Amino acid sequence: MTEERQQFERTLVGTVPFEVTNLQSATDYMINEALARTPVPVRLANAYCVAVASKDLEYRGLLSGEGVNFPDGTPVVWAMSRNSHLGSRPGRVRGPSLFVNTIDQGRRKGLRHYFLGTTPETLKLLVSKIEAVYPGAIVAGAFAPPFGELDHKFYESCVQRIEPCEPHILWVALGSPKQDYATRYLARSVGVPCVGVGAAFDFVAGTAKEAPRWMQDHAVEWLYRFATEPGRLWKRYLFGNILFAASVAKSRKLNKLGMSTPHDKETT
DSSP states (O other), rough: OOOOOOEEEEEEEEEEEEEEOOOHHHHHHHHHHHHHOOOOEEHHHHOOHHHHHHHHHHEEEEEEEEEEEEOOSHHHHHHTOOOTTTTSOOOOOOOHHHHHHHHHHHHTTTTTEEEEESSSHHHHHHHHHHHHSTTTTTTEEEEEESSSSSHHHHHHHHHHHHGOOSSEEEEEEOOOOOOHHHHHHHHHOOOOOEEEEEEHHHHHTTSSSSOOOHHTTTTHHHHHHHHHHHHHHHHHHHHHHHHHHHHHHHHHHHHHOOOOOOHHHHOO
């Protein structure tokens, strides 16, 4: 028997509604929803997601629709904290941290996890690492789908592999915004919480290095990632940060008016 379903206060950052929570509360939520097999899409949204949503109406509608958005990024948390009407203090819910916390604490509940994304080599390392570090954690299955569009063939192949494994929770690492569309579809199809966790698989497996903790805590983790992949990320961070700041500035007026839960308006 699961605990009463957890409800979060919400607030706008730019055009995106975020759950006002922290890492432990988000972990508790994931465990409870997994045990209840609630088909909820969960997004670990950051400043880049806010920036994309400010220009992309389809993506904005996705983030404002079914599911929850946890603040994965210190700039997002800072923006949330400036909303004086909030009754509780927001904290960062970093994707890799939510991933390992849920695996660790979910052991006592017998949670069954399924991993979708990255490469077969990374998944093999990931499963081995989890079995070594979190003995008793149950990996129900793993699948690295071929790179391509999110079409009927993609979803059909995923669902056919996932359903027989009967997981409590599906972790998806396809990168944003792609994984955010995938989690919405798969949550409906598989009937369990689906969480987009970006680079978490690579970090835990050891195929990619994480930024030092002090950089994570001081909102400069992006600088570490940029230094490792400047050719791919320079446009994302240069223009993304500008769009994020502009979108946040526009949203402050709405938050002052108490418009902290725009879900209905965004999806109509």
